Amino acid sequence: MTTQSASSAAALPPPSPTGSRGSHRGRGSASRPGRRRGHRAAAEARAGLLLSLPFVVLFGIFIAWPVLQSMFMSFTDMRITDIRSPFAVDFVGLDNYIAAFHDPVFRRAALNTGVFVLVGVPLTIIAGLSAAIALNRGALKLRGLFRMGFYTPVVTSIVAVAVVWRFLLQPENGLVNTVLGWVGIDGPNWLGDERTALLSLIVMAVWRNFGTSMVIFLAGLQAVDRGLHEAAALDGANAWQRFRNITIPSIRPTLLFVLVTTSIGYLQFFEEPFVMTGGGPLNSTISASMYTYNQFGFGNYGMAGAMAYLTFIVIGIVTLAQFRLMREK
Amino acid sequence: MIERRSPVLTYVILTAFLLLVITPFVWMILGSVKTQGELLRVPPTWLPEEPTWDNFRRLFDRPFGHYFRNSTVVAIAVTLGNLIFSSMFGYALAHLTFPFKRVLFVLVLVCLMIPGLVTFIPQYVLVVNMGLANTIPALILPFLVQPFSVFLMRQFFLGLPRELLEAGRIDGVGEVAIFFRIYLPLAGPAFATLGILTFLGSWNNFLWPLVVSSSESTYTLPVALALISTGQNQTDYGLLLAGATLVVLPILLVFLFFQRYFIQGIATSGIK
Numbered sequence: 001m002t003t004q005s006a007s008s009a010a011a012l013p014p015p016s017p018t019g020s021r022g023s024h025r026g027r028g029s030a031s032r033p034g035r036r037r038g039h040r041a042a043a044e045a046r047a048g049l050l051l052s053l054p055f056v057v058l059f060g061i062f063i064a065w066p067v068l069q070s071m072f073m074s075f076t077d078m079r080i081t082d083i084r085s086p087f088a089v090d091f092v093g094l095d096n097y098i099a100a101f102h103d104p105v106f107r108r109a110a111l112n113t114g115v116f117v118l119v120g121v122p123l124t125i126i127a128g129l130s131a132a133i134a135l136n137r138g139a140l141k142l143r144g145l146f147r148m149g150f151y152t153p154v155v156t157s158i159v160a161v162a163v164v165w166r167f168l169l170q171p172e173n174g175l176v177n178t179v180l181g182w183v184g185i186d187g188p189n190w191l192g193d194e195r196t197a198l199l200s201l202i203v204m205a206v207w208r209n210f211g212t213s214m215v216i217f218l219a220g221l222q223a224v225d226r227g228l229h230e231a232a233a234l235d236g237a238n239a240w241q242r243f244r245n246i247t248i249p250s251i252r253p254t255l256l257f258v259l260v261t262t263s264i265g266y267l268q269f270f271e272e273p274f275v276m277t278g279g280g281p282l283n284s285t286i287s288a289s290m291y292t293y294n295q296f297g298f299g300n301y302g303m304a305g306a307m308a309y310l311t312f313i314v315i316g317i318v319t320l321a322q323f324r325l326m327r328e329k
Numbered sequence: 330m331i332e333r334r335s336p337v338l339t340y341v342i343l344t345a346f347l348l349l350v351i352t353p354f355v356w357m358i359l360g361s362v363k364t365q366g367e368l369l370r371v372p373p374t375w376l377p378e379e380p381t382w383d384n385f386r387r388l389f390d391r392p393f394g395h396y397f398r399n400s401t402v403v404a405i406a407v408t409l410g411n412l413i414f415s416s417m418f419g420y421a422l423a424h425l426t427f428p429f430k431r432v433l434f435v436l437v438l439v440c441l442m443i444p445g446l447v448t449f450i451p452q453y454v455l456v457v458n459m460g461l462a463n464t465i466p467a468l469i470l471p472f473l474v475q476p477f478s479v480f481l482m483r484q485f486f487l488g489l490p491r492e493l494l495e496a497g498r499i500d501g502v503g504e505v506a507i508f509f510r511i512y513l514p515l516a517g518p519a520f521a522t523l524g525i526l527t528f529l530g531s532w533n534n535f536l537w538p539l540v541v542s543s544s545e546s547t548y549t550l551p552v553a554l555a556l557i558s559t560g561q562n563q564t565d566y567g568l569l570l571a572g573a574t575l576v577v578l579p580i581l582l583v584f585l586f587f588q589r590y591f592i593q594g595i596a597t598s599g600i601k
Contacts, residue, residue: 047504048427055418062471066451157533159551160573173371
């Protein structure tokens with residue numbers, strides 16, 4: 001209900017400026033109705049500020065200020081011992097950033113994060129879009145059931161899910177290797193082998209997250225013109241051609257949104273390696289976020305701040321690049 | 330012509346997919362009532378041969394009841410805070426004119442994109458200096474205000490007619506009272522969506538409680554589960570699966586009852 005009412009009303013033209021809204025423009029005119037409007041505008045401004053105050057104060061203290069302090073911190077040698085006097089630290093310029101680039105573990109973490117995003121994001125989008133298209137077919141019964149089932153992993157705690165997957169992926173009697181054994185495949189030690197550990201985490205992330213993209217694609221697919229599909233089918237276009245030339249262009253904004261949000265999420269992946277592999281074996285699954293957290297654990301706050309900002313900068317660049325890339329056509 | 334082709338095949342594929350997706354949960358719940366010996370057996374068993382509550386008993390020998398209460402208290406407080414503060418601010422942004430409105434809105438939007446990783450160390454320093462380290466309020470305060478919540482409430486209030494505001498003014502209702510007496514009672518659907526999403530986010534939240542909680546008195550369920558899963562109980566799968574079930578089951582039940590609000594919430598945030 002929220003969706004429909006909010007979006008349908010948002011589609012209406014904005015309400016015309018009323019007396020109270022436009023009143024500040026009429027400042028200076030000293031006529032009586034003008035002054036009454038002035039009173040009302042003042043009352044409105046007071047109410048607006050009053051209603052905003054609790055949020056804005058908490059927001060300032062707990063979000064806006066820490067964002068700024070984090071940037072400051074990344075240019076200092078702040079350590080855990082400075083926690084009581086966070087501003088009595090030495091300014092070290094870009095040293096933390098330079099040190100991060102020279103740290104082989106951080107470079108490995110950045111590489112792992114890159115692989116996680118480059119492989120995981122397309123797989124998540126493909127899985128989500130396939131599920132959405134399958135569910136969007138005409139008179140499909142049980143649609144609600146399937147949609148709910150596919151969405152279930154999204155709502156569950158990543159820590160719990162990681163524990164369960166570690167159990168599923170056990171080399172000796174895990175369910176995955178048991179099933180592979182039925183068809184004669186000798187499954188590897190998924191999480192204990194350098195070559196398969198990151199891959200396992202990617203598959204788990206796709207399993208956990210494709211439901212989100214599916215739901216968003218389902219909403220986006222409502223914008224696809226069925227008549228166009230039917231006309232193209234009559235003209236002999238096959239399913240792939242119709243998908244490529246009708247569906248994809250129609251859902252371009254949705255696709256962009258899913259691409260951007262999934263990338264932002266995956267660039268910060270943390271819980272999966274933290275709970276499942278501890279970053280191992282041999283740092284093959286350590287992520288930039290997890291290594292940042294480790295630096296915090298070691299007490300190197302300045303360094304951790306720099307690494308967090310590096311992730312933030314990469315997120316900004318990737319988001320911008322995706323917007324440009326998708327907008328060009 | 331497009332629709333008629335092989336609905337059976339679609340069903341078969343979807344069903345196979347569905348089984349694949351929910352198997353981990355089935356496996357988790359079945360495993361949580363198996364004995365340790367059965368859990369280690371090769372090949373694994375499907376149904377528990379001698380179902381036992383022993384894993385849950387061992388779980389509650391630890392203060393898991395307490396962790397459960399911590400998670401619940403924190404999630405409820407965070408949810409209430411978001412409903413109250415975000416609806417007030419969201420309404421003001423949607424319908425009122427006041428100084429700094431644009432600046433504030435842009436600031437909130439910008440912070441929507443900043444990863445939690447950037448803020449958690451200064452937040453930690455702040456909480457320590459406020460004397461709140463390792464307390465329940467420390468788990469709640471930073472999450473009372475979330476940019477996403479304001480965004481959602483603003484969108485919702487924009488969808489309600491402005492005529493209500495005008496009518497209230499004509500009837501002489503005060504500006505603040507217009508919000509509390511006229512608009513707020515209409516916010517039920519938005520509250521349902523936002524409430525569920527916030528509760529879910531708080532219940533599953535991991536990084537911040539992990540940073541702030543340093544003793545059993547303030548652990549939440551995910552933190553406690555993560556700590557036993559990386560400690561000496563690493564391979565005690567009976568205990569771990571029972572713990573995972575305890576974390577997941579309440580949310581699964583909430584989800585089953587309110588799934589349309591969940592899904593609307595995601596779709597709303599996605600379309601806008």
